[in-house]
Amino acid sequence: MSRCEEEIIEAVKDGYLSTDVEFLKEDSNCGTCSVTTLIHNGNLVVSNAGDCRAVLSRGGVAEALTDDHRPSRKDERDRIENQGGYMDCCNRVWRIQGSLAVSRVFGDRHLKQCVVAEPETTLLRITPECEFLILASDGLWDKVSIQEAIDVVRPSIIGVDKSESISACKKLVDLSVMKGSINDISVMVILFAHFLP
Template sequence: MIVAEADLIYRHQVVDLTAISTQVSRFDSVADCAEIIGDAVLESSAVKFVPRIRSGSYADIGPRRSMDDEHIRIDDLSSHLGSIFKPSMPSAFYGVFDGHGGPDAATYIKRNAMKLFLEDFDLPQVSDIDAVFLKELEDSHRKAFLLADLALAAEESISSSCGTTVLTALVLGRHLLVANAGDCRAVLCRKGVAVDLSQDHRPSFLPERKRVEELGGYIDDGYLNGCLSVTRALGDWDLKFPLGSSSPLIAEPDVRQIVLTEDDEFLIIGCDGIWDVMSSQFAVSHVRRSLRRHDDPEECARELVSEATRLNSSDNLTAIVICLSSPACVESSPPQRRRFRFCNLSEEARNRLKSLLEGN
């Protein structure tokens, strides 16, 4: 009887496996099948997802003698640009600017950020975002960085030895575009896992070092041409070749676009004073715990800066926390147990208590 039942189960498994094998044979491989299913699920999740944007920021001078960081935070971009998108589409814009050689270049970029990165470009009136629009948007952001670099060269009030790194993040509906030139960083929290959305442009990054050396520059003790710790920045025209020439130091950004899904909880963007002392995953885990405690992105940014200070960051500190999903579940305090105070009774008192309980 047991043998017969085992044989029946075995033949049933063989039938199931045969059916599965037939389905999988439609694809080139099991891996291809999984990839197709995964992409379909991701696309389905993305189509249904609408980010609920709210943010907070905090900046601190740190141990430096001057504050050269600047940042911009706009949770409702349509209120600044008008209704170029359908009203139900969320839109937001953020930027961090880490100045060097003084604060002037970073201050100029912040003051003119809307004009430089958005208003000067004729964004089409659209009811939805398609691939053509996204390509135009990416191209316009690249041009914006280069034109902002030229604007710094033309601004007589800014020294040619002054510059700034720039990282911007633009949210349009469920689309996120990050552009970066320098060593600021954007990190996405995807179900608790840190996903870097920018590359630190430092001489230690081998592709950047190779590009610099091929264009006649050199790296000395980790510094470009012995004086700058980044390989991409706006300004610093005393280190750049004349217009029209390829230069070791460039302002062209890396641009990355992603489609947000319900797995994407929040985005952190910050200057290098944060990332000098903590990894992307450390920062994401720290903010995630904070959101679960109090659900306040402003306080999260403050706590992240405080943690970088505790870890002995030697730079200015700026962080922006942008929540993308529904408010996190705030951890409630466990109910307090009622505490009883125990005391020792004398033998006489115990006897009296016993008599009372027995009704004597």
Template structure:
């Protein structure tokens, strides 16, 4: 059975209260620009905590591609809240069209403050995030906190657009806030021995030692841009950026590409929830 036949036989499933595991769409402005996504639940005992956004949206005379991965921890409430509110908050910023990077930073901060204020309702869990906004098929605004990652393929070469926020890298900042970084228990550096990322939405009990400031980059989409991958760390723990790019470069269908990446991560024994969005520019 060929790879395409295997993909064709995959059944659609519902993994969460509102997110199916697979989907695709395309731009109305440039129909050759397409997106696809796929989610696979991890082998842990808890419910699926990854959420995605993948859609094109008309705003006045502009088209926006809205893409995101939200990887929750200690519950589903925070990533689900981000899925339904973060992009709305970004687009409400009055300077979004003129200074999109500043608008994204402010919206991230406002959204985090709201999540903390609503901790009685949303719980004390948290979430990483990587978001990408494609403006009129020409400009890509990427932001992230935590270790969900965005990788662009240009002429076959992988270019990481996000920054993995790791406790070991930001240990001095964490110490300056009164926290500490420990590898105990286990062998992964964690903030206060609990959280394996140094920046996140929510996490009220740790927030005084964490940052919610995103890394933001604006990338112009030129003729050399082939596609961009957004994925949770369930993928990046077992695949390098270049391996992920190489695996799907010859796959034309964006949803099939996202499925191939998530299934390859599973084959490589990733036990985490795995979510992936692929946006094809060619």
């Protein structure tokens, strides 16, 4: 983190691409999305590949720090088509070659010609109004809006012991299930109080 922003972004990219290489060595045709964060000296580095999201609570207002990688995004669609891939719309969901609904993942060997693992990375300074960060898979975000997630978590953790973040995660998972999510639901809440400079 003592390096310049461009070097940090490049290091994260190298980490994602190395992970993809290792993932592809496994005897599997599956794939997975990822969202990661690094906190160092009051700085926040958030990266994603796929449709896992990072959402910041800034004074109780939700702020998405990541953008889902879906074939419906013009930049992603252009990249896929330029690499010889195509998309189909199945039940109002754009899919790469009629299969995958995300355009960046680790693995998915059979679609590697047009599906990449290169992340998008956001860097920002943690300020006093930055309260917490929610990292979660699409099983949550398919059913729960980013502001709704902040509104559920915030009363559980602001001004209380940090161990309550586990309870807040459970509340989000339960809410998503109650709303009908049948996808995987992974949730992590990171409190910023201990990371302020």
